[in-house]
Each structure stands twice: as structure tokens, then as C-alpha cells.
Amino acid sequence: MKIAPFATEHFFAEYEFTTPYQLCNSDCETVTVAELLALSGTTLDELGRLTLGYTESQGNPVLREAIAAAYAGISAEQIIMLGTPVEGIYLTARALLEPGDDVIVLTPAYDALINLFEHIVSAENVKKWAFRPTATGWQLDLDDLRSLLTPKTRLVVVNFPHNPTGYLPTPDQLAELVRIVEQHNLWLFYDEMYYGLVHSGTPPISSAAEMTNRAVVLSGLSKTVGLPGLRAGWLVVQDRALHDDIMNWKFYTSICPPAPSEFLALAAWQVRDQLLDRNIGRIEQNLQIATAFFARWPDLFTWRRPLAGSVALVGVAVPSVTALSQRLAAEAGVLIQPATMLGGTDQQMRMGFGREAFPDALQQFERYLQHNSLPGK
Ligand SMILES: Cc1ncc(COP(=O)(O)O)c(C=O)c1O
Incomplete structure (x- = not known):
């Protein structure tokens, strides 16, 4: 059975390891x-003894x-370690949905959050x-969500901190979202892959797992702590029957997590605050550089700070x-991601601020802009 191309992953498979100046990575x-071993006080000998x-x-x-232990009121029994974080989207979609169910997906979005649900319930049954957009940021209207509800709605799919807008709801908005889900007896697939990456001045919010047992929460070590090569991720699932259905699907996809990954994930979890602080610091520095860059090019870019x-x-x-994007990669070795891959428009690009080489890549982009004229809109 056909599924839409996973455009983001095709794009990174083609360009990530061949394009020197990367401006659109979502990981830190x-x-x-x-x-990692040194930071966590783990020895190579311990790794060597792993069977x-x-x-x-x-x-x-x-x-x-x-x-x-990091989630108030959640037990180890309610955590399902995955083979890879992205697997959690597929497992939940499979375990929860039947063709004909309606699903509401917050858009734009990481394409798996749209395509996998469309694959299972059909594109017409996925409401966006x-x-x-506002002049300087993004707005989330919970009345828009209410207007999309139908008697067949079974699931609402969200992701906060949000890829690609960098939006984080207020604590009140999150509470209202949870109220809507509970009132209508829905499920909430809540992707928290960027959990904890909250910029100075933004009020933090709780994990959805602490707010409702109708949420299936996806989290992992790829983004917040910058270890995507570990492929370490988990679901928090409080409903016992759903938990068992997800485990059954998992036996078909990955059976059990990779041992070296779990070993290193435990080491990383012990030092996650240090890794997180480092990453937040780098993101804020890069955002400052980006803000100055966008101020120099006000006619070309619309900057909505995450x-x-x-x-x-x-x-x-x-x-x-x-x-x-194709021209930049070929002529300047600079990578920007077209937002069409994420359900955005072709007048939008995604940028990523978690990498150390971001300032160099931005400089290369600016050199290109100074020496080449771009077609006007
Ligand atoms: C919102 C979101 N969810 C899930 C994933 C999947 O994470 P991973 O690539 O670590 O499997 C990504 C990756 O970019 C993402 O941005």
C-alpha cells in the first residue's frame, strides 16, 4: 500500500552528508x-562488558x-522504549486508528505527523x-481546533516545542487543549521530541503526560540533548489496553531496543541537564546572529523568532x-529546507539553530546573497 514520500528524510538523505554549510538541521x-562516557563518569570497561x-x-x-522519574505521576511500566523515535508515530497511529476515523493534525508539521495518519485513515479524514501567522510570530487558535471536530474525530496530533515554527503554547492554552481532548473523549498524540528547549523569556509548560491520561507522549534524545545517532526514543502511555496494542505493533517493527543505544541513553540521561544547557546556550547565540542577519535583509525575509x-x-x-534551495546547494554548498515538505508554502524555509557551525553557514549564505541576485516574488 502506497504512502506519500517522506520528503524531509529524502531531502536529508540526499544533502546532509554532502553539503558543507547546513542551515536547517533540527537536531542540536x-x-x-x-x-559522553567522560561526562557521565561511565568507563569504556563498562561499555565493553555489555552483552x-x-x-x-x-x-x-x-x-x-x-x-x-522525570515525569510527575508516571511509572516505569508506562514507558515504552522504541527502536527509534520516529517509530513511535507509526506505532501509535497503527494501534489507535481504523480507516474512517477522523484525525486533526496541527500544521505545518514534521511530515511523518501528517503522512502516516493520512496513510491510515485517508487524506480526507485528516483535518489540518x-x-x-502574525507580524512577528505565530498564533494558535483553539476555536479553530473546535471547528474541526466531527463525530468521527478520534485523535488530535500536536508537537511542542513545534517543528517548524518554534511555537510553545502558554500553560493556559495547553490546559484548554487537554480540556477539549477530555471533553470529547479523544486521544492526544503529543510529540515532545524538543521538550525542555525553552528559550529565555518563554514560560515553560509541563509534559502532556502529567496533564492527561488521554495523551500518548513521544520523546527522545535526538533533539534536546543532541544524540540522534543513538536513535533513542520512548512513548509514555498510561492507558493499559492502548499500551498493550502499541507493544504488539512494536513486536512487528523493532521487537526490542538496541542494547548499545540503551546503555548510552542511560549515560546521557544522567547528564541531560548539562547537554540541554549547552544546547540552549548555543541556540540562543545563533538566534542572536540570525536576528541581526534578518535585520540586514528585511525585504527578502520575514523573521518570526521562535x-x-x-x-x-x-x-x-x-x-x-x-x-x-537546489541552487544554493549546487552553487554555494548551503542547505536550506523548503517548507513545502512540512505542509508550509514555497515562500517559506525551515532553519535550525542548534549546530556549532551555524554562524559559518549563515556567513556563506550571506556571501551568496551579496553576490547573486535572486528572482523577485
Ligand atoms: C517533531 C519530530 N518528531 C519526531 C522526529 C523523529 O525523530 P528521530 O529522527 O530521532 O527519529 C523528528 C525528527 O526530526 C521531529 O522533528
Whole structure:
């Protein structure tokens, strides 16, 4: 059965390892295994003693215990370690939905959050709850969500901190979202892959797992702590029947998490605050550099500064960001991501601020803009 192309991943597969100046990564700067072991006080000897048999299918109990302790009111039994974070979207979609159900997805979005649900319930059954742009940011209207509800709505899909707008709801908005979900007896798929990356001045919010047992929360170590190569992720699922259905689907996709990944995930979890602080510091520095850059190019870009996370959605006054992106990669080795891949328009691009080389990449982009004229909109 056909599924829409996963455009973001096709794009990164083509360009990530061949384009020197990257401006659109959603992950934060990573560390080496040696750095992670040193930071967490773990020895190579301990890693060497790890056996490579099958692991516990729900995930290492010590790791699940440590992760559960970070959520108020959540037990290790309610954590499902995944083979990879992205797997959690597929497993939940499979376990929760039947063809004919309606799903509401916040858009734009990481494309898996749209395409996998459309694949299962059909494109017509996926209603788009769209962000509204303002002059300087993004607005989320919960009445828009209410207007999309139908008697067949089963699931609402959101992601905060949001990829690609960098939006974070207020505590009141989150409480209202939860109220709507509970009032209508819906499920909430809540993607928290960027959890904790909250910029100075933005009020933080709780994990949705602490607010309602109707939420299935996806989290992992790829973005916030910058370890996407670990492929470490988990779901928090409080409903027992749904938990068992998700586990059944997981046996078909990955069976159990990879042992080396779980070992290193436990080391990383112990030092997550240090990694997070480093990443937030870098994001804020890069945002400052980006804000100055956008101020120099006010006719070309519309800058809506993100509130949280590692990415932003930027307006670009050209006929096609897709064409510009291909030209930039070929002629300047600079990578920007067209937002059409994320359900945005072709006059928008996604940028990422978590990488150490961001200032150099931005400088290369600016050199290109200074020496080449772009087609007007
Ligand atoms: C919102 C969101 N959810 C899930 C994922 C998947 O995470 P991973 O690539 O670590 O599997 C991503 C990755 O970009 C993402 O941006």
C-alpha cells in the first residue's frame, strides 16, 4: 500500500552528508561516545562488558525507571522504549486508528505527523489545524481546533516545542487543549521530541503526560540533548489496553531496543541537564546572529523568532524556495529546507539553530546573497 514520500528524510538523505554549510538541521550539536562516557563518569570497561543479546522488549527497566522519574505521576511500566523515535508515530497511529476515523493534525508539521495518519485513515479524514501567522510570530487558535471536530474525530496530533515554527503554547492554552481532548473523549498524540528547549523569556509548560491520561507522549534524545545517532526514543502511555496494542505493533517493527543505544541513553540521561544547557546556550547565540542577519535583509525575509525548540519557519520573498534551495546547494554548498515538505508554502524555509557551525553557514549564505541576485516574488 502506497504512502506519500517522506520528503524531509529524502531531502536529508540526499544533502546532509554532502553539503558543507547546513542551515536547517533540527537536531542540536552532538558529542562523541568518548565525551559522553567522560561526562557521565561511565568507563569504556563498562561499555565493553555489555552483552549483545536481545534486550527487554519494553526497554531496559533501569532506563525506564530513570526516565519515568522525570515525569510527575508516571511509572516505569508506562514507558515504552522504541527502536527509534520516529517509530513511535507509526506505532501509535497503527494501534489507535481504523480507516474512517477522523484525525486533526496541527500544521505545518514534521511530515511523518501528517503522512502516516493520512496513510491510515485517508487524506480526507485528516483535518489540518493551521497556525496563524502574525507580524512577528505565530498564533494558535483553539476555536479553530473546535471547528474541526466531527463525530468521527478520534485523535488530535500536536508537537511542542513545534517543528517548524518554534511555537510553545502558554500553560493556559495547553490546559484548554487537554480540556477539549477530555471533553470529547479523544486521544492526544503529543510529540515532545524538543521538550525542555525553552528559550529565555518563554514560560515553560509541563509534559502532556502529567496533564492527561488521554495523551500518548513521544520523546527522545535526538533533539534536546543532541544524540540522534543513538536513535533513542520512548512513548509514555498510561492507558493499559492502548499500551498493550502499541507493544504488539512494536513486536512487528523493532521487537526490542538496541542494547548499545540503551546503555548510552542511560549515560546521557544522567547528564541531560548539562547537554540541554549547552544546547540552549548555543541556540540562543545563533538566534542572536540570525536576528541581526534578518535585520540586514528585511525585504527578502520575514523573521518570526521562535519561542522554543531548535528551528524556525522563515518567510522568503522568492517565487520558489524549492528552486532556491537546489541552487544554493549546487552553487554555494548551503542547505536550506523548503517548507513545502512540512505542509508550509514555497515562500517559506525551515532553519535550525542548534549546530556549532551555524554562524559559518549563515556567513556563506550571506556571501551568496551579496553576490547573486535572486528572482523577485
Ligand atoms: C517533531 C519530530 N518528531 C519526531 C522526529 C523523529 O525523530 P528521530 O529522527 O530521532 O527519529 C523528528 C525528527 O526530526 C521531529 O522533528
